[in-house]
Amino acid sequence: MNFGNSEISIIGTKDTGCTFDFSKNDASGLAGSFDCHGAVAASTADGSQRHVDMSGEWDAHP
Numbered sequence: 744m745n746f747g748n749s750e751i752s753i754i755g756t757k758d759t760g761c762t763f764d765f766s767k768n769d770a771s772g773l774a775g776s777f778d779c780h781g782a783v784a785a786s787t788a789d790g791s792q793r794h795v796d797m798s799g800e801w802d803a804h805p
Contacts (some may be wrong), residue, residue, distance in 0.1 A: 746797075753795060755782035772804040 754775045755761040760781040767774035780797040785792050 749788055751784050752787060753782055753784045753797070755779040755797075759783055767802075770805070772802065774800075774802040776800045 746755075751783065755777065757763070759779070760778055761779040763775060765775040765776050767771065770785055772799040776799065782794050784795045
């Protein structure tokens with residue numbers, strides 16, 4: 744999972760403390776949730792790194 748804006752970029756993977764739950768993965772779309780504890784967040788201004796917790800849900804359709 745990658746998230747970012749003009750100030751910060753966050754990269755979350757299974758190896759960096761994120762779990763992913765897929766409730767739908769078929770021709771009609773992809774849905775699920777994620778929960779991250781200690782994902783790496785890098786400042787785009789100075790490159791400094793922080794660790795953040797975040798969670799969310801998604802529902803994508805083709």
